[in-house]
Amino acid sequence: MHKQKYLPAAAALLFSPALFASSNFNFSPDAVTADISTGVLNGESKELVYNQDHGSKLSELKWKIKNTPIIKGGISWDAQRYITLNANGWTTLASRGSHMSDYDWQTPGQSHWSDKSTHPDTSLNYANQFDLNLTGWVLKEPTYNFGVTTGYQETRYSWTARGGSYDYFNGALIGEFPKNKPGIGYSQKFSLPYIGLTGSYRYQDFDLATQFKFSPWVNARDNDEHYMRQLSFSEKGSNSNYYSATVSAGYYVTPNARIYTELTWTRFAEAKASTRTYDNKTGESWYQGGDAAGLSNESYTYGVGIQYRF
Numbered sequence: 001m002h003k004q005k006y007l008p009a010a011a012a013l014l015f016s017p018a019l020f021a022s023s024n025f026n027f028s029p030d031a032v033t034a035d036i037s038t039g040v041l042n043g044e045s046k047e048l049v050y051n052q053d054h055g056s057k058l059s060e061l062k063w064k065i066k067n068t069p070i071i072k073g074g075i076s077w078d079a080q081r082y083i084t085l086n087a088n089g090w091t092t093l094a095s096r097g098s099h100m101s102d103y104d105w106q107t108p109g110q111s112h113w114s115d116k117s118t119h120p121d122t123s124l125n126y127a128n129q130f131d132l133n134l135t136g137w138v139l140k141e142p143t144y145n146f147g148v149t150t151g152y153q154e155t156r157y158s159w160t161a162r163g164g165s166y167d168y169f170n171g172a173l174i175g176e177f178p179k180n181k182p183g184i185g186y187s188q189k190f191s192l193p194y195i196g197l198t199g200s201y202r203y204q205d206f207d208l209a210t211q212f213k214f215s216p217w218v219n220a221r222d223n224d225e226h227y228m229r230q231l232s233f234s235e236k237g238s239n240s241n242y243y244s245a246t247v248s249a250g251y252y253v254t255p256n257a258r259i260y261t262e263l264t265w266t267r268f269a270e271a272k273a274s275t276r277t278y279d280n281k282t283g284e285s286w287y288q289g290g291d292a293a294g295l296s297n298e299s300y301t302y303g304v305g306i307q308y309r310f
Contacts, residue, residue: 024080029310031078037262039303041068041092041127045157045188046270047222047235048294055291060103061224063159063186065299068096068124072303082137086151089130090301098122100161100184107170119164119183129155135198146199149213153194155268157297158187177228185225188295190268192218192242205252213244220271222295232278235293237271250307258307263300270296 042065049059074088100122104115133151140147163179177183196213218240224233243266250260272291279285 026078026080033076033078033307033309035072035074035088035305035307037072037260037303037305039070039072039090039262039301039305041065041070041090041299041301043266043297043299045186045297046295047186047224048270049275050291050293052288052290052292056105058105061184061186062101062103063122063157064099065124065127065157066096066098068127069093070127070301070303072301072305082140084135084137084147086133086135087131089128091128092124092126095126096124098124098159100159100164100186102184110170114170115166115168117164117166117177119161119177121163121180122159122161125158125160127155127157129153133194133196143203144199144201147197149194149196149198149211151194151196151213153190153192155190155266155297156188158185160185182227185223185227187223188297189221190218190242190297191221194242196244207250207252207258209246209248209250211244211246213242215242216240218242218268218271220268220273220295222273230280232280233293234276234278235273235295237273237293237295240271241269243267243269256309259304260307261302261304263302265300266298268297270294 044065045063047061047063048057050056051058070090070092072088072090074086076084076086078084100119102117103113105113107114131151131153133149135147135149137145137147139145160182161184162182163177164183165176167174192215194213194215196211198211200207200209216239218238220237220240222235226232244264246262246264248260248262250258252258271294273293273295274290275288275292277286
């Protein structure tokens with residue numbers, strides 16, 4: 001069966017006339033909820049290169065994300081009793097110190113890397129995400145609810161690695177790159193429709209909310225700039241998997257205002273990708289299809305915020 005068949009079916013269920021005909025649209029102010037929070041982003045992205053003849057790994061770059069401050073925001077509209085429309089997102093507040101390690105396997109038959117470079121002077125230039133979704137509520141009561149969600153999301157990351165040290169040819173060549181000089185720039189973009197489950201439970205002024213999201217339809221893109229070699233690499237992959245889980249615990253300080261803490265874990269599984277290489281000196285380019293490359297990301301955020309129903 002084709003993966004692409006599932007999302008239209010889920011969307012058809014949520015947008016079905018029966019759901020929208022259940023009541024008129026609600027345009028009263030108390031149908032709108034907004035929230036804002038601050039938190040921290042941590043994680044790691046990977047960039048991989050493979051030998052197309054036998055699938056062995058030729059290169060792996062690990063791009064760290066370390067305690068990067070972020071701000072989140074969102075707005076929800078209870079359009080009908082059983083339909084809620086949501087828009088939310090987050091972004092980093094500033095560039096942040098990071099770390100990159102680059103491993104290469106250049107010796108045939110050797111399982112351990114032959115070349116390695118480390119770049120402590122690496123910065124996460126930016127990271128951000130936006131998410132548009134619709135929730136159809138299966139259960140919606142004053143103290144608990146449960147629903148099915150479908151939506152569209154985009155997530156982006158960008159780094160620059162400067163300076164660093166290298167260990168090449170199994171230790172035969174060891175040295176350092178020029179300090180403060182950009183060596184490699186790297187960016188990723190993940191675009192995906194998704195489906196999910198969401199729910200919450202409230203006891204007096206306390207509540208607990210969870211959300212799970214999944215997609216097998218991720219379009220993954222990246223761009224790698226090797227400044228010293230004057231080469232650019234562009235990779236494209238599709239139909240990889242995405243997983244996300246969020247847990248939120250809150251307290252209602254007033255009937256309309258809630259303070260909360262939230263933890264979100266996200267994983268973009270490795271997407272096998274094609275590669276197009278550009279020689280910036282000569283203007284030439286060449287293409288490698290199939291599974292010539294790979295890219296992935298795993299991250300988590302945690303933070304505190306306030307939510308208000310108008």
